[in-house]
Structure formats: C-alpha cells, structure tokens
Amino acid sequence: MPAAASAHRPGLRITRALARRFDGRSPASLDPDLRVFVSDLVRPYGLPLREDLLGEGAGHSYEELAAGPLREALADGxxxxxxxxxxxxxxxxxxxxxxxxxxxxxxxxxxxFAICDQGTAAAFTALRLAAAHHATGSCRRAVVVLAEQTALHHEPPEPVPLPERHAVVVLVCEHDPAGGLEVRQARGVDDPARTVRGWAEELGPGAAVLLDAGLGGERPPAQPFTGLWALLAEQVPRQRPVLAAGYDRRLGVVSALMLP
Known part of the structure; x- marks a missing residue:
C-alpha cells in the first residue's frame, strides 16, 4: 500500500471550496436537439424517453450552474x-x-476537459488527474468543478439515485511546497469499508472521515454526486487532516481523497 502524501513533498492543496444548490431550469433544457441526442443515445438499448421531462424542460446546463460559483471562488483574479x-x-x-x-x-x-461515465468515482478521478498534471510542473493552480442536475431524460436500465436539487461544488487547488492531496482508487476489493479504514488510520486519530452512501453515509443521498464534497467544503477552512471516501457499487470502485 503506498504511503500517504508526505509532509515535505510539494503538491496540490485544496485552498478554497464552496458548495451551492439551485432550483429552476435553464433554457437549454427546452432545446429540441436534446430530444434528438437522447433518442439516438438510448435507441440501441431500447430504453424509453422521459417524455414528461422533455416536455416540461426539466434540467439545467452545467455551464450556467457553475458560472456563478466559479466567479465567487476565483474572485481574486x-x-x-x-x-x-x-x-x-x-x-x-x-x-x-x-x-x-x-x-x-x-x-x-x-x-x-470533462470526466463522466465513472459514477461517483469521477470526482476522485478529477482530483487525481489534477494532482498528476501538477506533478509535471506545468500547473500551479487547478480548479475542479463537480456538478449534478436533477433530470435524466430517459428511463435507466436499472434504478439510479438522482439528486433532489441541482448542485455545484468548486474546489480550488494550489501549489503547496509543504505537501498536497493524495487520491487512491481501487477496483474489486473484497471489503471496501475495511480498505478505507486502513487509509484513514494513516492520517492519524485526529482526521475527519467523510463517507458517501456507498460506505454507510446518508441513505438515500439527497445529492448522490456532490453531497460528499459539500461536506468536504465545510472541512477545508479548518485545516485539519481529512479523508473523504466513496464506493461506487455499480462499478466496484472504492476511492479516497486524503488531505494531510
């Protein structure tokens, strides 16, 4: 098992985090191209459209949702x-x-760029790639935007959790010569909860441990993709060790963010 990020190794640190939730819809949800796209997407699988959602224009554009929180998080210019x-x-x-x-x-x-089709693991993957890009020396400031909106415009092949409200979490990550974040991801582990407990022990007894629904957190989650990260946003100003972990049961992937 790799050691937790050392205190003396330069890395990316989350210096600012904010979480926002929204209601309403965007004009883009009434664009007729959305119906065309979703129809083409689901036709090979025989999945029916959600005509009610398409008709009422349910849903929100991530560009519009994230614009305000990004301005707020990056007010320093x-x-x-x-x-x-x-x-x-x-x-x-x-x-x-x-x-x-x-x-x-x-x-x-x-x-x-964007990351999708990884379930709840996508947020951890985004942070892992941000840290890897920083390690090349070409990135001193990265911003990770996590977003979810309430409307799925087709019937899923199996039940999936959907958020109660539109939501965005913005994580501003900056170079820190004293040490940075670490992300771990593993597939096919026998006991995800035990794996996460072992990772948490590496941060010491004073670390805050945040878990998503896949590891025993809120069930059913009101915000299945951003809820964990809204909790993290509350912890960032406290400058204490934090482990945020999730388990995507559909993909069998356990992930953890470690903030020393």
Missing amino acids: EPVDLLILAFDTPDVRPGAPSSLALGRAVPGSPLA
Whole structure:
C-alpha cells in the first residue's frame, strides 16, 4: 500500500471550496436537439424517453450552474492552469462541452476537459488527474468543478439515485511546497469499508472521515454526486487532516481523497 502524501513533498492543496444548490431550469433544457441526442443515445438499448421531462424542460446546463460559483471562488483574479468538470447525471447541453465554456470564463487560459461515465468515482478521478498534471510542473493552480442536475431524460436500465436539487461544488487547488492531496482508487476489493479504514488510520486519530452512501453515509443521498464534497467544503477552512471516501457499487470502485 503506498504511503500517504508526505509532509515535505510539494503538491496540490485544496485552498478554497464552496458548495451551492439551485432550483429552476435553464433554457437549454427546452432545446429540441436534446430530444434528438437522447433518442439516438438510448435507441440501441431500447430504453424509453422521459417524455414528461422533455416536455416540461426539466434540467439545467452545467455551464450556467457553475458560472456563478466559479466567479465567487476565483474572485481574486489569479490565473487558472487547469479546469476539470466532473459529473454523473448527463448535461442538458450534450453538443456544447460545458468544460470548454467554463475554461474560457475563468482567469488565464486553462487546459479544460470533462470526466463522466465513472459514477461517483469521477470526482476522485478529477482530483487525481489534477494532482498528476501538477506533478509535471506545468500547473500551479487547478480548479475542479463537480456538478449534478436533477433530470435524466430517459428511463435507466436499472434504478439510479438522482439528486433532489441541482448542485455545484468548486474546489480550488494550489501549489503547496509543504505537501498536497493524495487520491487512491481501487477496483474489486473484497471489503471496501475495511480498505478505507486502513487509509484513514494513516492520517492519524485526529482526521475527519467523510463517507458517501456507498460506505454507510446518508441513505438515500439527497445529492448522490456532490453531497460528499459539500461536506468536504465545510472541512477545508479548518485545516485539519481529512479523508473523504466513496464506493461506487455499480462499478466496484472504492476511492479516497486524503488531505494531510
């Protein structure tokens, strides 16, 4: 098992975190192209459309949801080198990559991309890739945007948790010569809870431990993708060791963020 991030190894540290929830919908949810896209997406699998949601224009664009929280989190105007948008529920603007639009809206000219189709593990993957990009020496400031919206415009092949409200969490990560975050991810472990307990022990008895529904957290989760990270946003200002962990049962992936 790799050791936790050492106190003297430079890395990325989460210096600012904010969580926001929203109601309403965006005009993009009434775009007729959404119906065309979703129809093409589900046709090979024989899944029916949610005509009620398409008709009423339910859902929200991630670009519009994240714009305000990003301005708030980056009010200092310092340039961003990397922006990653991660989500589970699909965006209502599938033909217009929200990550690129958000990248153009923040200070600097960051590399911007999105991560999806990884369930709740996508948030951890985003932070892991941010740390890896920082290690190349070309990134001193990264922003990870985690988003979820309430509308799935087709019937899923099996029950999936959907959020009660639209939500965004923004994590601002900056270079810290004294040490940084570490992300661990593993697939197919026999006992995910025991694995996470072992990781938590490496941070010491004073560490805060935050768990998602897959590891015994809130059931059913009101915000299945961002809820864990909203809890993390409350911990960041306290500057104490934190382990935030999740288990995606559909994919069999256990993930943990370790903040020394």
